[in-house]
Amino acid sequence: MVSIKDVAKHAGVAISTVSKVLNNYPNVSEATKIKVNKAVAELNFVPNSVAAALSSKQAGRVALLININVETNAIDEIDMRYIAGALNKAMELNLDVITLFFFMFQNKTAEEIARYLESQSIAGVIIYGMSKEDKVLHKLIAMGKFKCVVIDAPFVNENTSCVGVDHKQAQIDVARKTIEENKSKRILYIAGKRNGYVTDERIKGMEELVKEKNLTMMIRNGEFSELQARNITLKYAKNKDVVICASDLMAIGAMKALIEMDIFRPVCGFDGIVLMGYVGKQMNTVRQDFAEISSKAMEELHRLLNGETGRNVVVDHTLVRLKYEDIIC
Amino acid sequence: MVSIKDVAKHAGVAISTVSKVLNNYPNVSEATKIKVNKAVAELNFVPNSVAAALSSKQAGRVALLININVETNAIDEIDMRYIAGALNKAMELNLDVITLFFFMFQNKTAEEIARYLESQSIAGVIIYGMSKEDKVLHKLIAMGKFKCVVIDAPFVNENTSCVGVDHKQAQIDVARKTIEENKSKRILYIAGKRNGYVTDERIKGMEELVKEKNLTMMIRNGEFSELQARNITLKYAKNKDVVICASDLMAIGAMKALIEMDIFRPVCGFDGIVLMGYVGKQMNTVRQDFAEISSKAMEELHRLLNGETGRNVVVDHTLVRLKYEDIIC
DNA sequence: TTGTAGGCGTTATCAT
DNA sequence: ATGATAACGCCTACAA
Numbered sequence A, B: 001m002v003s004i005k006d007v008a009k010h011a012g013v014a015i016s017t018v019s020k021v022l023n024n025y026p027n028v029s030e031a032t033k034i035k036v037n038k039a040v041a042e043l044n045f046v047p048n049s050v051a052a053a054l055s056s057k058q059a060g061r062v063a064l065l066i067n068i069n070v071e072t073n074a075i076d077e078i079d080m081r082y083i084a085g086a087l088n089k090a091m092e093l094n095l096d097v098i099t100l101f102f103f104m105f106q107n108k109t110a111e112e113i114a115r116y117l118e119s120q121s122i123a124g125v126i127i128y129g130m131s132k133e134d135k136v137l138h139k140l141i142a143m144g145k146f147k148c149v150v151i152d153a154p155f156v157n158e159n160t161s162c163v164g165v166d167h168k169q170a171q172i173d174v175a176r177k178t179i180e181e182n183k184s185k186r187i188l189y190i191a192g193k194r195n196g197y198v199t200d201e202r203i204k205g206m207e208e209l210v211k212e213k214n215l216t217m218m219i220r221n222g223e224f225s226e227l228q229a230r231n232i233t234l235k236y237a238k239n240k241d242v243v244i245c246a247s248d249l250m251a252i253g254a255m256k257a258l259i260e261m262d263i264f265r266p267v268c269g270f271d272g273i274v275l276m277g278y279v280g281k282q283m284n285t286v287r288q289d290f291a292e293i294s295s296k297a298m299e300e301l302h303r304l305l306n307g308e309t310g311r312n313v314v315v316d317h318t319l320v321r322l323k324y325e326d327i328i329c
Numbered sequence C: 001t002t003g004t005a006g007g008c009g010t011t012a013t014c015a016t
Numbered sequence D: 001a002t003g004a005t006a007a008c009g010c011c012t013a014c015a016a
Helices: A004-011 A015-022 A030-043 A049-055 A075-093 A110-119 A135-143 A167-182 A197-213 A226-236 A248-261 A274-278 A290-305 B004-011 B015-022 B030-043 B049-055 B075-093 B110-119 B135-143 B167-182 B197-213 B226-236 B248-261 B290-305
Strands: A061-066 A096-101 A124-128 A147-151 A160-165 A186-191 A216-221 A242-245 A284-287 A312-315 A318-321 B061-066 B096-101 B124-128 B147-151 B160-165 B186-191 B216-221 B242-245 B284-287 B312-315 B318-321
Touching: A004 A015, A004 A030, A015 A030, A049 B049, A061 A075, A061 A290, A075 A096, A075 A124, A075 A290, A075 B075, A075 B096, A096 B075, A096 B096, A110 A135, A124 A135, A124 A290, A135 A147, A147 A290, A160 A167, A160 A290, A167 A197, A167 A242, A167 A284, A167 A318, A186 A197, A186 A226, A197 A216, A216 A226, A226 A248, A242 A248, A248 A274, A290 A312, B004 B015, B004 B030, B015 B030, B061 B075, B061 B290, B075 B096, B075 B124, B075 B290, B110 B135, B124 B135, B124 B290, B135 B147, B147 B290, B160 B167, B160 B290, B167 B197, B167 B242, B167 B284, B167 B318, B186 B197, B186 B226, B197 B216, B216 B226, B226 B248, B242 B248, B290 B312
Parallel strands: A061 A096, A061 A124, A124 A147, A147 A160, A160 A312, A186 A216, A186 A242, B061 B096, B061 B124, B124 B147, B147 B160, B160 B312, B186 B216, B186 B242
Antiparallel strands: A284 A318, B284 B318
């Protein structure tokens, strides 16, 4: 393996000089910069990021903390896009990343997780799928030892940012469209996880819309479960005009239930997953670009690692209807 | 951060002694072992794996090399299970892993990839989704610089193992079942990717079965594309008795085409993805436990890293029919 | 059986 | 502007 030492020798300069060039330090003459870069190119030198991580306690290594919810089928698609979006941007930004799942830390304390991250020289983390009940993670964030970017949860401080679409507005948008298209008056709203951050936002949106348009609404918690959405629909949909769901998977459950009940009610979902194209009936939904969200999150983490302060980053959403012809390939 | 030095001081021994205890070296007395372990526990010491990786050029860090095929929807589920299975086992085996996608190395040479891996102190890789055309990866394996485990491709040597189900046998199993259930004689077989390793194995299986049962078979390449399977079905299924597909996604494409044509033909698939439960018609398919396969691959890599020699690892498969009631949750 | 010391490839401080 | 040199935390001959 060619090391910085070889480059230094080849370029006829000191190791520290090479390091300065590589890391864009000031106070290096153009001439030596050129010499060094030439040596780097000729020797095909690639800096060892492990050594760099050991040597400097700053930036460089980050972790993805993903709440892989084995209870939900749609999750694969969403998480995979999260991962791909993050890794892609990380490579661009020259950040090393390790991927971790919540279940690896079951019944571990915040301190234990922190020690693990430290043992990996992790300086920042992106957290996906955190709920209000994940007290351990809240504590991890509060410790302030790591720069954090949280997806879809309102955590912002000196070294914490959050990234996500405007869930309240998105819910309003998709519901309004569906309601206006069908002139619905009586809504069955199947919400997500009790105590979920996005759940509350979306409910707020619905309440605003109901007030504005003078509608009636029954709210039930579907826990993002297709099965529960199905049962709720079977039980309550009959004397409602429309079923609005906080996720595509629940929308699918609701839709299938309606078909079984042999009644028609418009249904809309949230997320824009591919599965929506397979269920035979088109529904309005909110398309979230998960790869883009994750990519933005990585950029945000990079900002934090460079000493900038936390903030709230809102990603755009769009409304779509997915049909089989669109997604087949 | 508490380091090995702190532990040594606390236990009243030398740093090297602590290291020996941690790494289960021989020639350490029970007494000092206990002393050291006590100190480790009291100080909540977690070894810094970055430093360990830098220090010893052996084992420790591995990479997942995933061919994320953006052209296929089913891929999310499969890759996600691959990743989860691998990471889970890696944590158990105390291996650090980084996840990489093929597209990150587009038009990079094998040498460049090797240098990147070296710069990350990577000692072994697991390769998912490699085809016969991935010459660069073949070269990477041939270089012998890294221990490799290849999923579903017949690469075995001193430091390379392969892991996967028996694709030939699995194809025979699912096809035989479908054919016998329907007393089919004339087969339309929609194969996978031209030049794919598994494609050839599965075709071999089909040919064996055709000969044994004295059937006729038309083979077409569907390239694992739902759309192509659809078109092939529209074109050729009419005067065939059964459509056997080399993937679930193609089976879905075929099935939807048959419905449009308004004719009935039994269809079977391969993989056992969740989507099979959503398309309204049950089909026979081969269930591959992707998480298990990946977990086995990680174990195998661990073996290789410990100096053992490469081999062929076969993972069990089962036949299933996925219905909506089974997968909804 | 235990400890000493050199090295892994960088970064960063401090002279020069 | 450049170059020694001491960390970073751990591993591993080798010496004691």
